[in-house]
Amino acid sequence: MALTEGDRAAHPRTRLDAEGVRTLAGSRLAAPAxxxxxxxxxxxxxxxxxxxxxxxxxxxxxxxxxxxVSSLYGLWWGLGTSVASAVAFNFFFLPPAHTLVxxxxxxxxxxxxxxLTALVTSNLAARVRDERDEAARLxxxxxxxxxxxxxxxxxxxxxxxxxxxxxxxARALGASDGAIHRGAPAPARxxxxxxxxxxxxxxxxxxxxxxxxxxxxxxPAAGRIARSLAGLIALGEERERRLQQQVQAEALSRxxxxxxxxxxxxxxxxxxxxxxxxxxxxxxRYARLDDEDxxxxxxxxxxxxxxxxxxxxLLDLSKLQAGAVSARADWLDPRELVEAAVDExxxxxxxxxxxxxxxxxxxxxxxxxxGQLQRVLVNLIENGLKFSPPDAPVRIAVAQQGDGVDIAVExxxxxxxxxxxxxxxxxxxxxxxxxxxxxxxxxxxxARGLATANGCRLTVEPxxxxxxxxxxxxxxxxxxxRA
Amino acid sequence: xxxxxxxxxxxxxxxxxxxxxxxxxxxxxxxxxxxxxASDALTQAALHPPDLVIVDxxxxxxxxxxxxxxxxxxxxxxxxxxxxxGEEQDKIRALDAGADDYLTKPFGxxxxxxxxxxxxxxxxxxxxxxxVVGTDALQIDLPHRIVTANGTEVHLTPxxxxxxxxxxxxxxxxxxxxxxxxxxxxxxxxxxxQLLRTHMGRLRDKLxxxxxxxxxxxxxxxxxxxxxxx
Numbered sequence: 117m118a119l120t121e122g123d124r125a126a127h128p129r130t131r132l133d134a135e136g137v138r139t140l141a142g143s144r145l146a147a148p149a150x151x152x153x154x155x156x157x158x159x160x161x162x163x164x165x166x167x168x169x170x171x172x173x174x175x176x177x178x179x180x181x182x183x184x185v186s187s188l189y190g191l192w193w194g195l196g197t198s199v200a201s202a203v204a205f206n207f208f209f210l211p212p213a214h215t216l217v218x219x220x221x222x223x224x225x226x227x228x229x230x231x232l233t234a235l236v237t238s239n240l241a242a243r244v245r246d247e248r249d250e251a252a253r254l255x256x257x258x259x260x261x262x263x264x265x266x267x268x269x270x271x272x273x274x275x276x277x278x279x280x281x282x283x284x285x286a287r288a289l290g291a292s293d294g295a296i297h298r299g300a301p302a303p304a305r306x307x308x309x310x311x312x313x314x315x316x317x318x319x320x321x322x323x324x325x326x327x328x329x330x331x332x333x334x335x336p337a338a339g340r341i342a343r344s345l346a347g348l349i350a351l352g353e354e355r356e357r358r359l360q361q362q363v364q365a366e367a368l369s370r371x372x373x374x375x376x377x378x379x380x381x382x383x384x385x386x387x388x389x390x391x392x393x394x395x396x397x398x399x400x401r402y403a404r405l406d407d408e409d410x411x412x413x414x415x416x417x418x419x420x421x422x423x424x425x426x427x428x429x430l431l432d433l434s435k436l437q438a439g440a441v442s443a444r445a446d447w448l449d450p451r452e453l454v455e456a457a458v459d460e461x462x463x464x465x466x467x468x469x470x471x472x473x474x475x476x477x478x479x480x481x482x483x484x485x486x487g488q489l490q491r492v493l494v495n496l497i498e499n500g501l502k503f504s505p506p507d508a509p510v511r512i513a514v515a516q517q518g519d520g521v522d523i524a525v526e527x528x529x530x531x532x533x534x535x536x537x538x539x540x541x542x543x544x545x546x547x548x549x550x551x552x553x554x555x556x557x558x559x560x561x562x563a564r565g566l567a568t569a570n571g572c573r574l575t576v577e578p579x580x581x582x583x584x585x586x587x588x589x590x591x592x593x594x595x596x597x598r599a
Numbered sequence: 600x601x602x603x604x605x606x607x608x609x610x611x612x613x614x615x616x617x618x619x620x621x622x623x624x625x626x627x628x629x630x631x632x633x634x635x636x637a638s639d640a641l642t643q644a645a646l647h648p649p650d651l652v653i654v655d656x657x658x659x660x661x662x663x664x665x666x667x668x669x670x671x672x673x674x675x676x677x678x679x680x681x682x683x684x685g686e687e688q689d690k691i692r693a694l695d696a697g698a699d700d701y702l703t704k705p706f707g708x709x710x711x712x713x714x715x716x717x718x719x720x721x722x723x724x725x726x727x728x729x730x731v732v733g734t735d736a737l738q739i740d741l742p743h744r745i746v747t748a749n750g751t752e753v754h755l756t757p758x759x760x761x762x763x764x765x766x767x768x769x770x771x772x773x774x775x776x777x778x779x780x781x782x783x784x785x786x787x788x789x790x791x792x793q794l795l796r797t798h799m800g801r802l803r804d805k806l807x808x809x810x811x812x813x814x815x816x817x818x819x820x821x822x823x824x825x826x827x828x829x
C-alpha cells in the first residue's frame with residue numbers, strides 16, 4: 117500500500133527508516149528545493165547538450181530528476197517534478213522557444229510521451245522507495261527484537277531490563293520516551309498514549325508513551341512491536357519463574373539432604389551406644405551378683421530402655437516436623453492393625469494393663485503405612501492406660517462410619533477439657549494430668565503427626581461414661597470395601 | 600550338637616555391640632567368631648563354617664541383605680538379622696534373600712538367646728517330609744488337608760488352608776507378604792495385598808471360633824506373618 121504524501125505529513129515516518137533517507141527527508145522544505153534544483157540542473161544539462169543532441173531526445177535528461185525526486189520524496193513530489201520538467205522543457209526547448217506555445221504536432225507528441233514516461237517513472241520510483249523503506253523498517257524491527265531478546269537473556273531480572281526495552285520501543289515508534297507498566301490496565305493519563313501488550317490473549321502489561329506522534333500507534337509496525345515486546349516479556353517471565361523454581365528446588369533439596377543426613381546420623385549415633393549398653397548389661401545376667409548389684413544392673417537395663425524409647429520419640433517427632441516422614445501405603449485390615457498394636461503392648465516389657473476389644477467383623481480394608489498406623493494406636497492405647505485407673509480397662513472399638521473406619525480408644529481417666537482438645541496434640545503438652553503421670557508428652561503429638569501423614573484424622577472427645585475417647589478416622593478407598 | 604561345639608558368627612561393624620554379643624553368646628556356651636564387615640564375614644564363614652550367623656542389616660561395605668544372598672549360595676546355617684526400627688524394606692529384602700529371622704533393636708539378651716536356640720533347633724530337624732505339622736493346639740494334616748484345633752476340625756477354604764499350611768511349613772520363620780502371595784496364589788500375585796489381608800482375616804476368624812487365639816498367627820507389621828508356638 118503506497119501512502120500519499122499527505123498521509124506522510126500527518127504521520128511522520130518512524131525512525132525505523134534508513135539512515136540516508138532520514139537525513140534527506142529531515143526538513144519539510146527539502147522536497148520542493150530538491151525538486152526545483154533538479155529541474156534547473158536538468159534544464160542546464162539539456163541546454164548544454166542540445167547543440168549536439170536533438171532536443172526531443174535530450175528531454176530524457178529531465179527523467180533523471182523525476183526519478184530522483186520520486187524515489188526520495190514519493191509519488192506526488194515526483195508528479196510535481198514531472199509537470200515542472202514538462203513546463204521547463206516546453207518553455208526553453210520546444211519551438212517556439214521561450215513561450216509555452218507548441219506548434220508542431222510532433223512536439224505535442226514528444227511532450228505527451230515525456231509526461232507519460234515521467235508519470236510511469238515517478239510511480240515506479242515511488243513504489244521502489246516505499247518497498248525499500250518497508251524493508252528497512254522490518255530489518256530495523258528485527259534488529260530491535262534481537263536486541264530485546266539479548267537484553268532479556270542477559271538481564272539478571274525482567275524488571276531490570278524493562279526500562280531499556282520501553283525506551284527503545286518508544287523511540288522506534290517516534291515517541292520521546294516510554295515506560296512499561298506491568299500491573300492491571302490503568303486509565304491513561306492525559307497526554308500519554310498507551311500500547312497494550314498482549315501475548316496469546318494474556319495481558320502482559322502496557323507500553324506508555326510520551327510525545328507519541330499522532331497516528332503512530334495505528335501503523336502495522338506498532339502492532340508488531342507490541343507483539344514482539346509482549347512475547348519477550350512472557351519469555352522473560354517464564355525464564356524468571358523457571359530460574360526461581362530451580363533455585364527453590366536446589367535450596368529445598370539441600371536442606372532436605374541436610375535434614376535427612378542429620379536425622380540419620382543422630383539416630384545412628386544415639387541408638388548405637390544405647391544398644392551397646394543394653395547388650396552389655398544383658399550379658400551380665402549370667403554373672404554372679406548379689407542383690408544390690410543386681411538392682412544396679414536392673415537400673416541400667418530399665419533406664420537404657422526408657423532412654424531408648426525417648427530417643428525414638430524425639431527422632432519420630434523431628435522427622436515429622438522436618439516433613440521427612442513418608443507413608444508407605446498398602447492395604448491394611450483395621451482389625452489386624454488393632455490386634456497387632458495390642459499384641460505389641462502385651463508382649464512389651466511393662467505390663468500393659470487391661471484392654472477390651474470391640475471389633476466389628478467384615479470391616480473394609482483401608483490404605484496406610486502399617487508401621488506408622490500401628491504406632492499411632494500403640495501411642496493412643498499407652499496414653500489411655502497411663503491415665504486410666506489401674507483396674508479400669510481401656511476400650512478399643514472399631515466400626516465403619518460412612519466412608520471411613522473409626523478406631524476409637526476410650527479410657528476412664530480424668531478426660532480432656534474442651535479447651536485442651538487440640539492442645540494435647542502439641543509436643544511436650546501433657547494436658548491436665550501433670551506430675552504423677554510418667555511420659556515425655558510426645559506420644560499424642562507423634563500420633564497426630566503420623567495420622568496426618570497417612571491421610572487420617574485424629575481427634576479427642578469426651579467418652580460417654582467419663583474419660584476421653586480418641587478417634588482415629590481412617591478413610592476407606594472405594595476398592596477397599598468388601599463384597 | 601552341644602552348645603560348646605556350636606559356632607556362631609557375629610557380623611557387626613560397631614565394636615561395643617559386637618563385643619557385647621560375643622561375650623554374652625560365649626557365656627551362654629557358644630563358640631563365637633566375629634566379623635566387622637561383609638567381606639570379612641564371607642572370609643570367616645569360609646574358613647570356619649558357622650552353625651548360625653548373626654548379621655547387622657547395616658554394614659559399612661554393603662547391606663545385610665546382600666551378604667545374606669552371598670552366604671545363602673553355599674551356606675545352610677540359619678541367618679539371624681539385627682535391624683533398627685524403620686528398616687522394614689531392608690528386612691523384607693534380607694528375608695526374601697534367605698535370612699531366617701530378625702530382631703529389631705533394641706532387644707533384650709533373653710530374646711536374642713531364645714531366637715538363637717529356636718533357629719538352631721530348627722536347623723537340626725526340619726519339618727520337611729512330615730505329614731502333620733503345626734503347633735500343639737493347631738494340627739495341620741497335609742495329605743488329608745484337614746486342620747484340627749484343640750481336637751476339633753476347622754473347616755477352611757482351599758486358600759485359607761494353603762495359607763495356614765505355608766505358615767506351618769515355615770516352622771516359626773517369618774514369611775514376607777510377597778512369599779505368602781507367591782506360594783499361595785502364584786508368582787503373578789506378589790503385590791495383591793488385598794487378597795492376603797482379606798483371607799488372613801477370615802482364617803483368623805475361623806481359628807478364633809475354634810478356640811485358637813488370633814495372635815497365633817503373628818502380624819509382623821510391614822513385613823509379613825509368622826505362626827507362633829512352633
